[in-house]
Amino acid sequence: MNKKIGFIGCGNMSKAIIGGIKSSNISHELDIIASARDIKKLEQTKAEYKIDITLDNKEIAEKSDIIFLGVKPDMYEKIIEEIRDVISLESIIVTMAPGKTLSKIEECFKKGVKILRTMPNTPSLVSSGVTAICPNSKIDVDELNLLKKILGTFSLVEEIEEKHFDAVVAVSGSSPAYVFMFIEAMADAAVMQGLPRDKAYKFAAQSVMGSAKMVLETGKHPGELKDMVCSPGGTTIEAVATLEKNGLRNAVIEAMKTCAEKAGKM
Structure with missing residues (x-):
């Protein structure tokens, strides 16, 4: 059974990840769905990458095994409040914003969700990026290896201690x-x-x-x-x-x- 990958927010970074997955040898193992506020941009993304789309963030949360939060940092609390009641404890949340620590995200969800904190960079748009990652304790080894494989379709992947994330924001x-x-x-x-x-x-x-x-x-x-x-x-x-x-x-x-x-x- 294929894994369902959901993207809430479909800006440049989300599209870089989608493009990386679609051009990789694991694309047949993953089904992708994305949401955004702009239906015109969503339709363009659907046509370009042949993915499913929706305007409903809750649909992404309900259907996806892995959920990328591809929205601006100031939107995180609002989006999490919108989806947290429908998130399965087996789903994995992937964050991509500076300043959003694992503890802050866990607090927002108000339950023990699986979270991978990441910091990709814009060269990922041409499959030459580098992505820092840090999982919380609820992600197991097999899940982490799958996440590394997905992120590795568009960038180098380096696992780091969370205390180094601010430095990574500056250096990459x-x-x-x-x-x-x-x-x-x-x-x-x-x-x-x-x-x-x-x-x-x-x-x-x-x-x-x-x-x-x-x-x-x-x-x-x-x-x-x-x-x-x-x-x-x-x-x-x-x-x-x-x-x-x-x-x-x-x-x-x-x-x-x-x-x-x-x-x-x-």
Whole structure:
């Protein structure tokens, strides 16, 4: 019997997960249903991914073995209040919002539900994301392995202690925005040097993607990889010195501290 996967809220992250599942070798094992307030967007999602849809969140809660809460953080309490009376204790709730701790979610449901706290990021839209996960004590090993398999269809999956979630929000959940700014700044500088803008974005983005791949695949420290590019008396070390002079590291560290602090207050 196939597992029923329900999505309450069908924004970009939910669609990234649906797309990952649909393109995977486990898609035949999972039936998907999604709800949202916008029927037009729901119909588009149905047509694109060939899933079931509904405007009734309770229908999702009643029919689904695994329920992804894909709504904004400020909507969580309202949605949970709406569905908690029809949730089976065998169903698994998957959260995807900063600041929503396992204890807060358990308190909202007012009963012992199974919960997986997650923090995916937007590169999941192109199957290149990373997702932090932390289960509560009611999820068993087989259930956790199934959840990892589902999340692994669109991202890397890393199990962490819940106390580290605010740091994960800063280092992966929000960090694509910092990287996009970095790519944009590099492209702007290349345009100043006369490179056409479309070419500038390609060179900058590909260089960032390739550099990240080197970190993941070589296992070398980022500092060691940086040193490999910095020839004595060369161009790169001049650029690195300028970045250090203008406080690149400190700016990134302070931005991430601010991000993590904000996540902890949500």
